[in-house]
Amino acid sequence: MQQGTADDYIIEASGLSRYFYGFAAVKDVDLKVRRNTIHALIGPNGAGKTTTFNLITKFLQPSEGTIRYNGEDITALKPEEVARKGIVRSFQISAVFPRMSVRENVRMALQRPTGTSYRFWQSERTLGVLNDRIDELLDAVGMLSYRNHVAVNLPYGRKRALEIATTLALDPEMLLLDEPTSGMGHEDVDRIAELIRKVASDRTVLMVEHNLSVVSALSDTITVLAQGRVLAEGNYETVSRDPRVVEAYIGGADD
Incomplete structure (x- = not known):
């Protein structure tokens, strides 16, 4: 993973955890998103990707950990307050x-x-x-x-x-996309992928995406989650060759 100063990162999540009735949907996740890049969250079914999205956008409050946006602690803010600061998300369902x-x-x-x-x-x-x-x-x-x-x-x-x-x-500084190509045919996937590349030219994009061809084509950095924890991080070539990532995907289809 590339090293950088605090100013390089628009989002810095540290020790992020979320429990539901004792079950850890997300556990000790550290996530740094470099500004003006496309960062993808991937992982098998139940990995904690959408929960992590919901924590960053404050649709869920973390059980543990902190979230900083542009150096400001936003852990206790409400979703509408986070949105007004420039973090805007889309949902899996249009x-x-x-x-x-x-x-x-x-x-x-x-x-x-x-x-x-x-x-x-x-x-x-x-x-x-x-x-x-x-x-x-x-x-x-x-x-x-x-x-x-x-x-x-x-x-x-x-x-x-x-x-x-x-x-x-809404003029977001950071755009979070939840499954932007889900349910699309090949032509629409290509169109939306190109659109994501275009809109990312002057803003930061964090996306959950299961289409690995889209992930490989667009992402500067990929964080792989499994069972609520960070399994690997890096560019597509790095994570696709990681034996832990290969093992995590064997025997189960992406959700």
């Missing part, structure tokens, strides 16, 4: 407003200046000032031609692209 248009979905995210409320009551003319930014975001994710489509009618891969556009509307 989360868009299905009956709204693509453009309206992105507008909803842009209407969130304080992180507390939406301005439903403002006129279309007032909200129209957001249209240039909406179109810019949709163009960035290849969705501009879909801007007037109702979200529920979009193919699955396009819904995931729309979700990334709405997260980018």
Whole structure:
């Protein structure tokens, strides 16, 4: 693993543990995410990947350990407070407003200046000032031609692209992606992978991903979890040759 100074890392988790009724879903995890990189969390079923995600974004509170973001201790913060600091996540299940248009979905995210409320009551003319930014975001994710489509009618891969556009509307410094290519066909996987590479050009991405071809193509650093602990860390070549990683994957499919 490469050495670096504290300033090199946007997230530093130390001794992170989470217990459920005595069971350790995550145990003594140390995780450092270097800023402006793509960092992947991988591991077999039940490894603790999503729990680690939930701890970093504060959807769960750690039983033990600390989390620092840009040098600030955020261990005790609430999810909305963490989001306002610049950590925004997507979920494994696409989360868009299905009956709204693509453009309206992105507008909803842009209407969130304080992180507390939406301005439903403002006129279309007032909200129209957001249209240039909406179109810019949709163009960035290849969705501009879909801007007037109702979200529920979009193919699955396009819904995931729309979700990334709405997260980018929040102007995150760090983007956490939970299974961004899950359930996609080959064409959509390639499209979303290229989109992740594009959006990572000026921000940090931490992702849970089971498609190892995507992981190998995109990731600067990979942390392998098994049974709630860090098993290995490094670039793809390093972790793929680690006999402990090979053993962890034998006999079981990824979740």
